Amino acid sequence: MALLDSAVWGKRFFSDGWRDAAGEQPVVEPATGEQLATAGLATAEDVTRASARAAEAQRVWAATSPQRRAAVLRRAGELLAEHATEIEDWLVREAGSVRAKAAFEAQLAVGECFECAGLPTHPQGEVLTSEDARWSMSRRRPAGVVSVIAPFNFPLVLGLRSVAPALALGNAVLLKPDPRTAVSGGVVIARVFEEAGLPAGVLHLLPGDGSVGRAVVEAPEVRVVSFTGSTPVGRAIGEQAGRLLKRAHLELGGNNALVVLPGADVAKAASAGAFGSYLHQGQICMTTGRHIVHESLLEEYTAALAAKAAALPVGDPAREDVALGPLIDRRQLERVHGIVTDSVAAGATLAAGGEIVGAGYRATVLSGLTTDMPAWREEIFGPVAPVIGFSTLEEAARIVNDCEYGLSVGILGDVGTAMKLADRIDSGKVHINEQTVSDEPNAPFGGVKASGTGSRFGGAAANVEAFTETQWVTVRPDIADYPF
Structure with a gap:
């Protein structure tokens, strides 16, 4: 069966299953102008509902065993490999990719899932020294709900680069792809994780316009925003997130x-x-x-x-x-x-x-x-x-x-x-002795100056830093004596 049969996702968005959308947008082939399908568009109200549901589902997903989360990521990678030809066809027709670039992107997506399958069992903290008679530790905990806003150019990889590690580390995700690549940058990811056994409510696909983009940043349950796109839009998102005291990982332009x-x-x-x-x-x-x-x-x-x-x-x-x-x-x-x-x-x-x-x-x-x-x-x-x-x-x-x-x-x-x-x-x-275009799932990726906020994606250390929070924990054998 085709992974991307439009009978499943046409005129719908993914949020606790495939829901009928209030709005629609044609999926257009840029080379010819031909309409390939019709994608459903979410609204700001859909984001409000999805964010609340994601926060609820995230608690259960974070408590799921590391091996179970790893298995979902591995199966997602296997599905991407099994349906590579179908996915490449969409990257060619919807994103305007030449076949070699589409094949490279599809293979990179497989590697992303397999690399992130190691994150659930990666060390999640360290033992600290303490002047008191106690154990002192720091541990990494899931941030909670993560919003991922992805661009049109490498739509599958640049969405999955944040979605996969965020899920692997126990977060729920709101994914907003560029509407021009809603299938190869959104539907593919939703269908792969749906078929891989990700529990309902953990991942939400919310294509839409600027109002949806603002909503996935402003939703009160969202703690981390991962944006890949232009520097002007990144500045606006950074300002919005800063006002709301949310972390924003901004991967922006380059010359x-x-x-x-x-x-x-x-x-x-x-x-x-x-x-x-x-x-x-x-x-x-x-x-x-x-x-x-x-x-x-x-x-x-x-x-x-x-x-x-x-x-x-x-x-x-x-x-x-x-x-x-x-x-x-x-x-x-x-x-x-x-x-x-x-x-x-x-x-x-x-x-x-x-x-x-x-x-x-x-x-x-x-x-x-x-x-x-x-x-x-x-x-x-x-x-x-x-x-x-x-x-x-x-x-x-x-x-x-x-x-x-x-x-x-x-x-x-x-x-x-x-x-x-x-x-x-x-x-x-x-x-x-290489040109400027290079990326691997295990390598830290990011820029300085107007190319981003110094955040890095890729590799265990960078991904753990990006999608978790640090908590300090101390333990004493008995209740301490205090002078009050």
């Missing part, structure tokens, strides 16, 4: 740099740069948005990158063998083209691309830029590779750090020189 050092293999560097800039049409927070190349290689690298870009076909990934699929919607497509044309008008040179192709955009290379041009300063979220030169390591470090974001940096070339540069740059992640 990531790839530094090509003198002596680097130009052919390999251009291949890495093309992958970093053009994977999933550049719609990734880790996308290589700035290519910083030593002046001795600048002309050769720009030409090699432009040749790579010109050879990448653009089209409908569900029906053609293409390297780049559509952008998520027309608004984003026109925004990308506007940034390119504005930069060219300001004096940049178009070395490749710069054209709208149906619902997609050709892989683009810009050279001759200055650092105040929009293509250099802004997070484009499209397949655009701006290239600029540098002469000294100090200049390279200055250019890398002269950015409001600090998510991911790649450095290509001599390892010793790369290590010296890495020590001078501000970034949540540094990859030497």
